[in-house]
Amino acid sequence: MSKWRIINEGTYLEPMHHAIDEVLTEKINSGKMRPTLRFWYRKNPSVPFGRFQAYEDEVEHGYAEEKGIEVVRRITGGGAMFCEPGKVITYSIYIPGDQVPEDVEESYRELDKFAVEALQDLGVDASYQPLNDIEHPDGKLGGAAQLRKQDGVLHHTTMSYDLDTEEMLRVLRIGKEKVSDKAVKSAEKRVSRIKDHTDHSREEVINRLIEKFTEDKEHQKKGLTEKELEKAKNLAEEKFSSKEWNQKL
Amino acid sequence: MALEASQKVPDGKMVEIELETGSAKVKQARIRGDFFLEPPEKLEELEARIEGLETDTGKEKIVEELETVEADMIGFSPEDVAEAFQKAVKEGGNDE
Numbered sequence: 001m002s003k004w005r006i007i008n009e010g011t012y013l014e015p016m017h018h019a020i021d022e023v024l025t026e027k028i029n030s031g032k033m034r035p036t037l038r039f040w041y042r043k044n045p046s047v048p049f050g051r052f053q054a055y056e057d058e059v060e061h062g063y064a065e066e067k068g069i070e071v072v073r074r075i076t077g078g079g080a081m082f083c084e085p086g087k088v089i090t091y092s093i094y095i096p097g098d099q100v101p102e103d104v105e106e107s108y109r110e111l112d113k114f115a116v117e118a119l120q121d122l123g124v125d126a127s128y129q130p131l132n133d134i135e136h137p138d139g140k141l142g143g144a145a146q147l148r149k150q151d152g153v154l155h156h157t158t159m160s161y162d163l164d165t166e167e168m169l170r171v172l173r174i175g176k177e178k179v180s181d182k183a184v185k186s187a188e189k190r191v192s193r194i195k196d197h198t199d200h201s202r203e204e205v206i207n208r209l210i211e212k213f214t215e216d217k218e219h220q221k222k223g224l225t226e227k228e229l230e231k232a233k234n235l236a237e238e239k240f241s242s243k244e245w246n247q248k249l
Numbered sequence: 250m251a252l253e254a255s256q257k258v259p260d261g262k263m264v265e266i267e268l269e270t271g272s273a274k275v276k277q278a279r280i281r282g283d284f285f286l287e288p289p290e291k292l293e294e295l296e297a298r299i300e301g302l303e304t305d306t307g308k309e310k311i312v313e314e315l316e317t318v319e320a321d322m323i324g325f326s327p328e329d330v331a332e333a334f335q336k337a338v339k340e341g342g343n344d345e
Contacts (some may be wrong), residue, residue, distance in 0.1 A: 051289050054265070054281045077285035077323070079263075104285075104323050131260055131324050148287045148321075249281060 004219040006210060007038040014046040014070035014083075015240030019232040020224065021092055021154055022075055022239075027228075028094040029152030035099065037213055039206060040090035042083060046070040047171060048158075049080035050145070055247045058173055069171060073246045076145035078132060081158050082168040089142075089194070089206060091115075092156040100153045104146075105130050111155040112144055118212040122205065124197040134159060136197060139190030161202045162195035252304075254337035258284070262324040266333040268299070268341070275302050284325040291320035295330070304338045311335075 012020070017040050027033035045067065049058045051074055058080040059071050069082075083090065093111055101107045109128045116134060119126035119141070129135040134142040134157070142159030168174075168191070194205060224232070239245045252268040262284045269277035278299040286292055298314040308331045315327035 050283050052280070052282055052284060052286060052292060054279075057265075057281070075289070077283065077289070079283035104321075131262075133261075146285070147289070249279075 005036040011041040015236040019235035025154040029149040036094045042085040045084045050078045078145035090158040114213045136192040139192035160193040252337040252341035254341040256333035285323035287321040
């Protein structure tokens with residue numbers, strides 16, 4: 001197996017992160033990149049929402065605009081999440097398809113296993129909850145989403161470190177009536193935060209995640225290349241900042 | 250007429266359906282939610298399979314139509330969409 005690449009640097013706007021995900025997923029899918037783990041660092045609060053969700057129904061757009069919250073449609077399915085710089089932990093795994101269990105549930109369990117174990121090491125009672133959640137007995141700590149291409153898989157996960165859950169309820173349209181009709185969306189389950197269960201800083205948690213992930217893998221820390229950045233920049237501008245993409249559904 | 254309904258899937262996913270109907274047929278269908286679909290581009294094909302169906306189409310027939318699409322529906326199933334369809338027809342009308 002080839003050496004893993006670990007990217008633990010680079011602070012970007014929300015569209016850029018999704019563009020990097022798309023560029024690196026294409027690369028792993030075409031066999032042009034080593035398997036890679038990347039951590040996200042954000043500049044602004046944001047709401048990445050699911051590929052198949054209705055733009056209008058998930059976010060209080062007036063409030064988001066007023067607060068400078070970036071709203072971006074993901075290339076993966078799943079639900080909307082509220083994120084704040086330094087208050088969530090997001091990572092992406094880009095991995096060849098033949099290294100991922102074919103069974104979807106098994107693959108979520110497998111690819112988030114290091115995170116669940118790292119949290120347990122730090123005293124957080126975390127566990128995998130099918131299909132794509134990481135749970136604490138007090139509530140949901142985080143969620144994952146995958147894009148499965150022919151020969152490569154993107155698996156990204158966001159966990160709450162010490163998210164402002166009251167702000168989250170103002171931004172996300174949880175338990176509110178849909179914009180497009182009179183039906184009420186059902187309330188999401190409770191959210192729990194890593195910080196509620198451990199004294200370790202966010203940086204320490206990320207370091208522990210990297211240690212756990214790499215303990216059985218050959219690896220090397222290496223940032224994005226000029227070419228990757230250039231491609232992602234274009235895609236961030238043309239796709240992930242566009243109404244055509246973000247408001248397509 | 251616009252008909253809408255949401256269907257909660259047992260593991261927590263939400264499937265929302267919106268049907269634009271006329272003369273007892275579906276003219277336009279929209280399927281939305283926090284599910285997964287591989288490849289993602291197949292969403293439009295799923296919707297197209299529902300378009301043209303009579304509004305009183307049975308569950309089995311709807312499932313059959315959706316199953317002709319070559320895609321992996323993850324976190325939801327053709328049955329969930331069919332149930333949402335029937336719920337929308339039965340009780341999903343807007344009071345407009």
